[in-house]
Amino acid sequence: MKALDEIDRKLIALLQDDARMPVSTLAKRVELSRSAVQERLARLEAGGVISQYTVRLGKTDSSVQAWLMINHAEGFTCDDVIDLLRSLPAIRLCHSLAGDVDLLALVESPSPAGLADVRERILLHRSVASVTTAVVLRTLFDRS
Known part of the structure; x- marks a missing residue:
């Protein structure tokens, strides 16, 4: 192309x-x-530059977004964690990273309690060592 x-x-x-x-x-x-x-x-x-036309749902005023920085446990890899993350509908996006954090996942939940539930479910999984949460205060722009 x-x-x-x-x-x-x-x-x-x-x-x-x-x-x-x-x-x-x-x-x-x-x-x-x-x-x-x-x-x-x-x-x-x-040429694959445009791969699909899609609908992107807007964020409601009451929903909560957060980035979860996830590290897998000793003896595990990102591949051991990804099936768990994929099974959680609140996880909207997940990246594998180089550096101190292994995975970066975007969570969208209808409430702070729902966000806490998702976070706890991930943290309790045997392949996960730690989860750090950064709550989104506001989105300044989004080109996705």
């Missing part, structure tokens, strides 16, 4: 803001014809 140009990057940014934006609107915004935009989108999809 050829390198992304400025128009490709602008199309991607527009779709990140609104994945349901009509092709005709995209075409107007990047000052190309509708068919040229459709061809670019097809190329970006075929």
Whole structure:
């Protein structure tokens, strides 16, 4: 696939803001014809730059988000912890890290008590040595 140009990057940014934006609107915004935009989108999809169009649910005012910094126990690996994390619907995202923290997981819970329950369930697992919690106060921007 050829390198992304400025128009490709602008199309991607527009779709990140609104994945349901009509092709005709995209075409107007990047000052190309509708068919040229459709061809670019097809190329970006075929090249794996755009892998899916999805719905991202908004955070409700009452929900709580937190980042959990998880370290696996001696003799275990991230692979030993991931099935547990994957089984918890409140875990929205999980990264394996290099450095002092082994896993970084984003939790979204309807309440602080729910967050505490998720945290305790993880901490009680035999493959987990420690969990540090950083509660999100507010989201300043989100490009995901």
